[in-house]
């Protein structure tokens with residue numbers, strides 16, 4: 001996989017997927033897994049995590065990854081819109097269940113994983129904490145802290161929130177009649193969990209060659225938080241990578 005720059009990609013036809021270079025950002029990873037699961041071709045486009053990303057801002061009205069842009073349709077940059085959008089442009093292998101109650105359950109669980117104040121959101125506070133404790137945090141860190149709601153208070157609440165989220169995900173999986181969170185086939189929730197669970201226990205280096213600093217941050221933290229990754233939840237994650245997601249993960253620097 002090789003990224004195009006925003007300038008190169010913005011006038012191309014078809015699907016462009018903006019991804020953070022060099023790290024397995026779980027919002028971008030899960031988007032990529034789902035695009036590939038659907039068998040869609042896409043042009044990967046470069047985003048610099050924590051960077052200014054001014055060309056991306058000019059193109060899509062925001063600076064984070066992922067963003068999906070299809071032909072001349074409006075850019076889609078929120079995780080929920082992104083799943084809805086993929087089901088719209090490629091209805092085969094739907095990522096949400098059809099039945100309303102199942103759909104509501106899957107979207108609710110994905111919100112706990114990928115949404116504001118969800119698993120990824122709170123685990124990011126853990127990553128930012130040591131950097132925000134520096135006398136002069138780097139500019140990129142300050143930018144991320146501002147963008148993603150860092151505060152001492154948010155950080156203080158993160159452990160309990162994470163423990164509650166993992167308990168609910170485990171309960172949902174236990175209650176499911178299949179190996180997937182909701183229904184008999186994978187939904188977006190299963191892909192979200194596969195990507196975001198790495199923030200509690202990354203896949204080994206030969207499958208996920210992530211930078212050491214990030215592996216350390218994602219492997220660390222309070223024991224009760226890490227224990228939230230139950231055997232059941234980890235088994236589900238491994239099943240997803242065996243059946244539905246290509247390894248090793250690829251997120252080149254350039």
Ligand SMILES: N[C@@H](CCC(=O)N[C@@H](CS)C(=O)NCC(=O)O)C(=O)O
Nearest residue numbers: 025027049050051064065077078079
């Ligand atoms: N708008 C996105 C936000 C996704 C997100 O949090 N992206 C992060 C993680 S990969 C990111 O791009 N961080 C680096 C940055 O903002 O520069 C959503 O809520 O779905």
